[in-house]
């Protein structure tokens with residue numbers, strides 16, 4: 046049983062976002078939701094804005110239904126509160142043209158891959174039926190990130206089992222992409238997000254509790270200008286690999302198929 050997430054949101058703000066969520070109330074259960082084409086699952090609000098937000102924007106611009114499921118609300122963060130992070134994440138969702146975003150409010154910095162977490166996540170996947178899922182890369186500095194990867198993969202598998210839950214039909218996503226922006230690995234492919242980059246940056250800066258130039262924990266947090274510069278240089282590095290301005294890298298575990306060698310992008314010589 047998936048329960049809707051109860052957060053403090055003010056009504057005026059919620060009203061502004063009706064057209065984004067395609068839901069009467071952002072906290073309503075999502076049983077009757079139209080299936081998503083792409084779902085990014087992330088450990089913390091503001092993760093997708095750094096790693097795969099440009100891709101989500103690009104897909105939404107092409108008419109696909111995109112969504113984000115954040116597992117925690119950043120309750121261990123030095124700045125802001127979980128409710129504030131969720132409010133900011135809704136503002137970011139608007140910049141990223143998302144059709145859907147929810148937060149499971151699992152415990153930040155101590156996320157566990159246990160049967161309860163897997164079943165909850167599998168239940169969400171069965172209800173929103175994404176074709177493609179984006180997960181964080183499977184290694185990293187922060188345990189929540191690689192645990193989200195493992196949890197996400199196992200939940201995608203469980204979601205496809207007919208007998209898992211009686212009230213929802215099975216669903217297994219077709220494709221799983223691992224967002225490898227912060228992993229020091231060669232990507233399987235890079236998406237050109239040059240035209241989406243400014244929008245992605247605006248989405249990230251919606252988290253003013255994290256990226257405002259606040260005095261709170263300022264020794265731990267880089268300044269806003271530093272964050273912008275850092276993310277631009279990472280995006281430029283990956284863009285350069287495919288000959289464009291800004292890029293987002295992904296790894297897939299299975300082989301990529303090429304159908305037409307004449308239409309292949311990226312110049313060789």
Ligand SMILES: [Zn+2]
Pocket residue numbers: 088089092187190
């Ligand atoms: Zn994170």
